[in-house]
Every structure is written in structure tokens, then in C-alpha cells.
Amino acid sequence: MTVHEPRIATYDAFWPFYLGEHALPATRAWHFLGTGLVLLALAAGLVTGDWRYFAAAPVCGYLFAWISHFFVEHNRPATFTYPLWSLISDFRMFFLFVAGRLGAELRRHGVSR
DSSP states (O other): OOOOOOOOOOHHHHHHHHHHTTOSHHHHHHHHHHHHHHHHHHHHHHHHOOHHHHHHHHHHHHHHHHHHIIIIIOSOOGGGTOHHHHHHHHHHHHHHHHTTOHHHHHHHTTOOO
């Protein structure tokens, strides 16, 4: 019999869980790469009007994120259970990193690896 964890009910409760699922710096680096490529693909699509860039965007994001979860963090991607909150959190984590505030956010939520 499989024991199921209770479903997270709010985004405020999800965010610390999400950070914990991305505890390893290498996992966050893979996510940063994937999310950066997503943003570049979207920008290229807007500039060129080529729909293939838009099609490539989710592939880039999910490919790098899932590689990190399966081969680095060794956990199940949160997007399988919480797709919208995970997408929001990917961008939140990316922009916190760019702003130099991710380390403080990780410490605030007890993620210290």
C-alpha cells in the first residue's frame, strides 16, 4: 500500500516545499539554464515571428528541469503534481537568482545545501 502525502493547499505553503525540492545547487543551475533558454526562445519567437521558437520554449524548460530532478536531485518533479505553481516557482527562483536574492530566500526557508 502506498502512503500519499496530503496535497499542499496554498501557494504560500508550496513555495518552501518547492525550494526544498531544489536543495542542491546543481539542480538550481540546471533550472537556471532551462529557464534562461525558455526566455531566450520566447524572445526569439517574438523578434522573428517563427513559431518553432515558441514550441521549443517548454521543451527547453522541462528538459533541463527534469534532467536535474532525475539525475541530480533524485526526486520527482513537483510539476507532475503542481504544474501551475511549479511554473510560477521556476520563474520566481530564476529572477530571485538574477536579483541576487535567492540565497537569502533559501536560508529563510531552511534550505541550506
